[in-house]
Structures are given as structure tokens and as C-alpha cells.
Amino acid sequence: xxxxxxxxxxxxxxxxxxxxxxxxxxxxxxxxxxxxxxxxxxxxxxxxxxxxxxxxxxxxxxxxxxxxxxxxxxxxxxxxxxxxxxxxxxxxxxxxxxxxxxxxxxxxxxxxxxxxxxxxxxxxxxxxxxxxxxxxxxxxxxxxxxxxxxxxxxxxxxxxxxxxxxxxxxxxxxxxxxxxxxxxxxxxxxxxxxxxxxxxxxxxxxxxxxxxxxxxxxxxxxxxxxxxxxxxxxxxxxxxxxxxxxxxxxxxxxxxxxxxxxxxxxxxxxxxxxxxxxxxxx
Amino acid sequence: xxxxxxxxxxxxxxxxxxxxxxxxxxxxxxxxxxxxxxxxxxxxxxxxxxxxxxxxxxxxxxxxxxxxxxxxxxxxxxxxxxxxxxxxxxxxxxxxxxxxxxxxxxxxxxxxxx
Numbered sequence: 001x002x003x004x005x006x007x008x009x010x011x012x013x014x015x016x017x018x019x020x021x022x023x024x025x026x027x028x029x030x031x032x033x034x035x036x037x038x039x040x041x042x043x044x045x046x047x048x049x050x051x052x053x054x055x056x057x058x059x060x061x062x063x064x065x066x067x068x069x070x071x072x073x074x075x076x077x078x079x080x081x082x083x084x085x086x087x088x089x090x091x092x093x094x095x096x097x098x099x100x101x102x103x104x105x106x107x108x109x110x111x112x113x114x115x116x117x118x119x120x121x122x123x124x125x126x127x128x129x130x131x132x133x134x135x136x137x138x139x140x141x142x143x144x145x146x147x148x149x150x151x152x153x154x155x156x157x158x159x160x161x162x163x164x165x166x167x168x169x170x171x172x173x174x175x176x177x178x179x180x181x182x183x184x185x186x187x188x189x190x191x192x193x194x195x196x197x198x199x200x201x202x203x204x205x206x207x208x209x210x211x212x213x214x215x216x217x218x219x220x221x222x223x224x225x226x227x228x229x230x231x232x233x234x235x236x237x238x239x240x241x242x243x244x245x246x247x248x249x250x251x252x253x254x255x256x257x258x259x260x261x262x263x264x265x266x267x268x269x270x271x272x273x274x275x276x277x278x279x280x281x282x
Numbered sequence: 283x284x285x286x287x288x289x290x291x292x293x294x295x296x297x298x299x300x301x302x303x304x305x306x307x308x309x310x311x312x313x314x315x316x317x318x319x320x321x322x323x324x325x326x327x328x329x330x331x332x333x334x335x336x337x338x339x340x341x342x343x344x345x346x347x348x349x350x351x352x353x354x355x356x357x358x359x360x361x362x363x364x365x366x367x368x369x370x371x372x373x374x375x376x377x378x379x380x381x382x383x384x385x386x387x388x389x390x391x392x393x394x395x396x
Contacts, residue, residue: 111340157351180375180377182375199376
């Protein structure tokens with residue numbers, strides 16, 4: 001191909017991602033295809049759109065974080081500790097605490113099925129509804145039954161929520177309900193063993209006929225209640241194996257006698273070592 | 283895709299043998315579409331054979347729930363067979379085993395898709 005200005009030869013170069021034909025004959029002519037410029041413009045626009053989406057997701061993450069408790073809740077005689085590591089900008093896991101007028105503390109952990117923005121939106125709806133319901137109703141079964149009705153009316157078929165909620169007073173007495181959530185555990189300090197708190201009902205939001213019940217719970221001196229989402233047990237290592245309940249239970253049996261904060265730190269360390277940076281599904 | 287479905291016609295029912303992982307995305311869409319198609323073809327009884335299913339995530343559970351509703355709303359029934367360790371444990375925890383009927387003893391003969 002020859003230079004349209006001086007007729008000398010052209011050399012094709014790539015500059016800033018655009019292919020140009022530069023005159024080699026000294027007229028310094030630069031020739032390019034208009035279509036390439038349009039493609040470049042489209043690419044710039046697409047990048048801008050991608051950047052805007054990223055910023056939207058960052059804002060969404062900040063909003064979701066702001067919905068989590070800002071300070072550690074108090075219940076006389078108890079130490080409460082918690083940790084949340086979202087693996088995406090936003091997701092469907094959340095925890096919350098709510099003191100009741102009668103001096104009890106409600107603690108809850110929920111996991112909305114699915115991922116990303118849709119799960120986060122449902123989580124926000126659920127969290128608001130939970131706070132309202134626990135202000136009116138004191139028992140987990142009543143709240144779960146009402147939430148199930150709400151969710152069955154509002155969410156798409158196939159979406160659901162697993163949730164654990166516990167109501168405790170300062171004497172360590174109370175009750176819990178679990179809607180298809182991973183079993184919680186109580187480390188019993190007196191005997192150095194674990195007690196499992198299994199699910200007490202179906203996942204929420206899937207079946208209108210589901211009915212929820214609660215079970216009594218009592219914590220004694222030195223006992224530790226451990227509640228977690230499947231992000232712990234399903235954390236994958238490089239070989240594709242999951243962290244699993246067995247490792248979690250072994251760790252609790254080994255470390256819980258040193259207290260809840262040490263147990264939490266050790267669990268996070270173990271997860272870090274186990275996953276070796278492997279992306280966690282949740 | 284991490285899921286294959288072995289489509290088996292048995293006496294009066296369709297059996298779907300799942301192999302691999304039932305995860306959010308192509309896998310859940312694939313199973314959902316397969317169940318819908320089986321129901322649209324007039325099949326009233328569907329069995330999901332989960333003996334070769336290595337893992338199911340929350341979206342996979344959601345697909346089972348949707349499948350349950352699709353089949354029962356059409357006047358049919360959907361059953362599970364071959365529950366293995368991890369999948370069985372998940373179905374126990376979520377209490378979905380109180381909704382699905384679980385059966386034993388596989389019957390065979392069929393065509394395979396993936």
C-alpha cells in the first residue's frame with residue numbers, strides 16, 4: 001500500500017491499540033481506518049460502563065456493610081464476637097443482633113440462596129423484616145412462621161433462605177430456631193464436649209406449608225455457642241476438598257477451652273491455611 | 283458443564299441420573315429445563331437419581347425445589363434415590379428430605395444426554 005499524499009511506502013504500526021499506516025517516505029503522513037477509531041471509541045465506552053458497574057458494586061458493598069452491626073452487642077456475663085468475610089462485592093449472608101425490651105438478646109445469621117446483587121437485595125429485605133418482627137414477637141418460631149409467609153409471597157420460586165436465630169437472657173437461658181441452617185454447636189466447658197443444635201425446620205421461603213418450632217437452650221459458665229454459615233464448612237482447598245464439619249468440630253474441641261476469641265482467631269487461621277488463597281464459593 | 287444427565291425411561295416414569303456437580307449457572311438451568319421438558323411431554327412421575335452427584339450448592343437446592351413445584355403443580359410426583367454422603371447431609375440439614383420422597387432400588391435402560 002502507498003501513501004495517498006506522496007506515493008511512498010507505508011508501514012503499519014500499532015499505537016495505543018489502534019493500527020495506523022505511517023508514511024516511510026518523509027511526508028510524515030499517518031493514515032488510519034475510521035472504523036478502527038469507532039471500535040476504539042466503543043471500547044472506551046465499554047470500559048466506562050464497566051467502571052461505572054464496578055463503582056455501583058462498591059457502593060452496594062458499602063451499603064450492605066452498613067446494614068451489619070456497627071458495634072458489639074452486650075449481654076451481661078457474655079462475650080460476643082463475630083466475623084464476616086464476603087467473597088464478592090455483595091452477597092446473601094448477614095448477621096444481626098437485637099436487644100429486646102425485656103433485656104434479652106436476639107442473635108441471627110441468615111444465608112440467602114444464590115449470589116450477588118439478587119441475594120443481597122433479598123438479604124436487605126429479610127434483615128429489615130427480622131428487626132420488625134422481633135420487636136413484636138419474642139419467640140423465634142412465631143417470627144420464622146411469619147417470615148416464611150412473607151418470603152413465599154415475595155421471592156421467586158427456587159430462592160430460599162437458611163437462618164439460625166437464638167434468643168438468650170443474661171442467665172444464659174433461651175431458645176433457638178434454625179430454618180435449614182448449618183447446625184450450630186455449643187462447646188460444653190464442664191465436660192469439654194460439643195452439643196449440636198440441628199435445624200428445626202425447612203428452609204424459609206420455599207414452601208408455604210412449612211411450620212417452625214424452637215428448642216430450648218441453656219448456656220453455662222464457660223460454654224461457647226458457635227454459629228456459622230456454609231462459607232466455613234464449604235471453603236475449598238486447592239485440591240477441591242471442603243473444610244467440612246469434621247475439621248470445624250475438631251478445632252472447637254481443641255481450642256474452645258481457651259475462649260471464644262481465641263477460637264475465632266484459630267478458626268480464621270485454619271481456614272486461611274486450608275484454602276491457601278483458593279477463591280471461596282460463598 | 284459440570285453436570286451430565288442420564289435420561290432413562292422406565293415403566294410409567296422418567297428417571298434422571300445426575301452425574302457431577304449441580305451448581306448455579308448452566309448446570310441448574312440444564313436440570314430445570316430437563317424437568318420442565320419431561321413434564322411438558324406428559325410424564326407424571328419423575329425420579330432423580332443422585333447417586334453420582336458429587337456436590338449441590340444452594341442454587342442446586344433451589345432447582346430441586348422448583349422441580350418439585352413444577353411436577354406437583356402438574357399433578358405428578360417427583361422422588362429422589364441414591365442419596366450419598368454430602369448431598370444427603372445437605373438435604374437433611376435443609377429439611378428438604380421432609381418434602382421429597384426417597385426411594386430405593388434403581389431400574390434401568392435408556393438414552394444418555396449431556
